[in-house]
Amino acid sequence: MSEDFLFSDEEIEEVEQDSLGTWKILIVDDEPEVHAVTKLALSDFEFQEKRLEFISAYSGSEAKQLINQHPDAAIVLLDVVMETDDAGLKVAEYIRHEAKNHHVRIILRTGQPGQAPERQVIVNYDINDYKSKTELTAQKLFTVVMSSLRSYRDILAIEQSRQGLEKIITASRDIFASHSMETFIHGVIQQLTSLLGSVDKAMYATSLVASSEQKDAKNLVVFAGQGEFEQSEGKSLDQVLSAEQFSACTQALNEKTIIYKDDYLFAHCSSQYNNSALLYISGVPKNLTTTQRHLIEIFAQNVQIAYENVQLQSEIEDTQQELVWRLSEALEQRSNETGNHVRRVSHICYELARGLGLSEQECELVRSASPLHDVGKVGVPDAILHKPGKLDENEWQVMKQHAQKGYTILANSKRPLVQAGATIAQEHHEWWDGSGYPQGKKGQDIHVFGRIVALADVYDALRHRRSYKEPWGKAEVVEEIQRLRGTQFEPKLVDVFIEKLDTLETILARYPD
Template identity: 40%
Template sequence: MPASMTPTGNLTDAPDNRDDDLVFVAEADQLSAADGMLVRAPLAPVATWRILVVDDDADVHSSTLFALKNVEMQGRALQFLHAYSAHEARALLEREADIAVVLLDVVMERPDAGLQLVRQIREELGMSRVRIILRTGQPGYAPELEAIRGYDINDYRTKSELTRTKLYTAVAAAIRSYQQLRVIDANCAGLEHILAAGTQLMAQHGVRDVAHGVLRQMATLLGQEPAGVLCVRDSGHARPDLLRVVAAAGEHGELEGGELNPQRHQALVAAAQRTLRERRGHDAAGWLSLHFPGKAGRDFAACIPFGRKLDDTERRLLDVFASMVTVGLENVELVTHLNQAAFHDQLTGLPNRTRVVELLDAVLDSAQRGLTTLALIDLDHFAETNDALGHHFGDLLLAAVGKRLRTRMKPDSAAGADASNTLEVARIGGDIFCVLGEAGVVQPAPIQALFREPFHIDGQDVQVSATLGLVRLSEHDGSGADALKDADIALKRAKSHQRAGHFYFSRSMGVEIRERVRMMHALRSGFQRGELFLAYQPQVDLATNGAFGAEALLRWRTEDGRLIGPDRFIPIAEYSGLIVDIGEWVLRQALAELVRLHAAGYRTFTMSVNVSQVQFRHPHFVDMLRRALDDTGAAAEYVELEITESMAMEDPALLVEKLAQVKRTGVSIAIDDFGTGFSSLSHLQRLQVDRLKIDRTFVTEITGSARGSSIAEMVIQLGRNLGLSVIAEGVEDERQAHILRSLGCPLAQGYLFSRPLTPEALVEWLGNQARIEAA
């Protein structure tokens, strides 16, 4: 294993090549043997790690193979299996064994095919060891928060972020985890086999318990009371003759835990040293000894007082017993080591996520539940520090943070003298730590105060801040794993509001998330079933009250006939990414209606379509616009796209270029809700927009507020000075229309003229308007 990828290092911050995508050619020359990241497979055949790639895009399969070809991990090459659908993957998993990692796409034959396959792998196939890395090119179909909370996956990445380096890191971490699970399973199976043999000795846990069992069993075999010692010599110790007593019984019980003194216990020390030196048992000078060879020079010797000669039967029994004990001691030491690895973070020595979940489950089942708080602590901007100063520096910083949390988290006088006994500090993973303990101690202020003092790392002072997500267990109803997820939700909320802040999880937050997920699934299903439709609100010339165009408005009527407001479902569509598909459908529907209106004789009629920020920023938006115009045959000069003012002010350079591309299609641009943001006039001049839309808020206030009238007048004057058209939305009465006319506003829309109409009603309305004008 390359040094930079050992379990003691932090794995969360591989070099960030943000311009790379899943085609890894650009990185081919960036990773050399000197980097310690890629190791070419040896010529001799070796066992392989089996990786299953599940994706309906053949390019993803080939890109993955290219990125990881000739790579060796943990001394083994990689073998790839391929499935192009969830159904095909299920069949392959049923017949193939020892698959270590599944690289799984979310959206395949169905939008949730990947997520359903995760449930089948875990619940139906019972495959708990295989590591699942979820990959998606459409994160909206499986938002990160819901995917992590609802499915048993081991990693979640968008395809755009999986550069060659990051893909290697994710797969290496998954294989390490898979390998550890296999080792634990294999050794537990070996230990269970020994227990099944019926030996009481092997039922003990820990070297000390086994050592006591050895003394008892030796005494039983020889028909005498337990006595004597079992000691160990560590060959790597500075004092090679040191004999440490692991267990003692009978008259020698007081020696347990100490060192054998050659002056006080001359005969005992002589027997033990001879046994360890010659690596075999002896029966002489009133002592019977057995030798138990250990690994790395850790040899054990059991010495009991014995005043007679052994017979052949006893000797043979003791030989078998010694062989069994040797195996038992090795297994116990191995299990102890594995338990340490399974439940503790190797970098900091702190409990890990698995151990925290156990602790949480125990607290939730105890009377301490109502007095305990869980806090997740995320180091702010750790990735930048790691990238700038190196992973070794980052590891030292993580270790220092863990040590400070462990040593300085103390109860105050009001918290109770026993609070420190229940306080647990852990490292959950990456740069996230955890504190679990009495609510009076686990508070945001004292925790964040620990970060005010710089950390002295490798000769440098480093200032670090932290953001906290907290859960009061008295308000939590689920399991320990659920509490950890809730704390993570609170942490994400805190990070989205303000770094170095904190947020407590609340039931309403959980309800809000569940409602959002429910509506997201309902919206996706409703969209597929055709529950979404468009209504068209006419736009009129205030001078003549004649219609010149309409705005396409998205509506949702569920199967039971309920209308759900766009203010509720459009943010969900944007959050989930579904707005990209819905937005394209809206545009095509509106353009098709525009073509029908032109064919019906309304040849100069215009169609205005709202564009979401998520949709507008999609890399293929302009291509989609061109295809929609070509496929529907709509005349681009009669199409207007509306973007919000806040969207117009975000990343101005990118917006200017994107708007220029849109303008080259012949489509015009309007800025919606103008006046609600903080537009820079100089920036506005750079944008190639055609129309400003006065927000309905200022139209509503125009009759009763000098401020509303002033802002409306300002927008109208601004449009006139910049040569831009101006339209007012939300005009509901004639008085508003009169004021707008007097201010020089040329165009308007609102209930005064018409409510949003179905396509058929719009044609009928236009016909009535034409008859009125003719009369």
């Protein structure tokens, strides 16, 4: 060993680590003197304001345990010959193949180069440097550790960028997949928390008028918020922000950039329609990395586009629902029923579907498609539809055809809403015991949408006036539906109906005839 490496083997006092963290160095060697000398030679080493933290292992088996305990080790200074002639090589193989640690830099140190020829080791093992102990002076040790730490730092930066890119892709997917304006901000907060680690408060503000030429923060209103901004929706920014916050907000808007303050930031959000939008986040980490700042920038660019797409999707869905309602209302009025019948049935179906445990997508689908349940009545003569009294047998047979006619009208569509409407039109007059029409289906063979609409339709019809009857009272309707439990209606669905009765009565009050 070189004289540059011959120092006292007294205990080396550990240097107190600062708050910025440390670089972990795992020393693997069966000679205690090597550990002491290495620590002394690197005792004043510092890289990017972080000192070294030394971890010692005196055998290959101990090194394997420690690398599992410290997967964030930056460097392994690894002896080849320890308890066996190839113990160090086995450790290197273990680190790469079993521990799956491809970040740590492995520097092989050997006092017996003949036991592990450099060319063979470099070719066969994934190590990063090979040094003979006789050539590894204090200066050369400093140099190899510095270069290895730089490599390790760059590897971590690449890995963080890769993980950040995955998060951005996931965030964009999740936010763009949202079809509800109500859940939009929650998706934004969730993804920001994933990117930054913690978010205390957040607020998203946007202009009410598209393509506004006035880029003034006062023209922006809070669309959604978290924390103290949760109750500020619809208010202009100058009403909810402090003077300092409003100044930072205005700067971000005017400069179309991200303004960072001590514990919060304002991010200007790009728009495909020239709208103005800002994202406010507080509780962000004080020492944001370059990668994190870049991720925030990318995220902010996508938030407004996602918002506009969600807004457009909501507009399309609302328009579609409005057209379905108006068509159904026209049909209901033709049969002397009020247009609000289909609205009530729609919302009642949603509540019953939720009570049955259907997914949110299924609940929304049955709500949207249920107004089409009587579309087949378009083919029923007026004399039968408007008859004030009871239908005779021939008239009843004609009336029953509306279920199959409704299915025929809607069946050839590839749209999920219309397909659901076809199923509902055909099956909402089937009975749980198999005595319904048009196909006499029974029990679970009846589509759940048909079972739900059947109960919702009867409940609303009984509670309201028809050309052939007066409205029934709440108690009478409940008694009748319970009487039909297990015959006309699914027993579990009747139980849900009873549990939800107060909510369903509220729907009736909200949409009166």
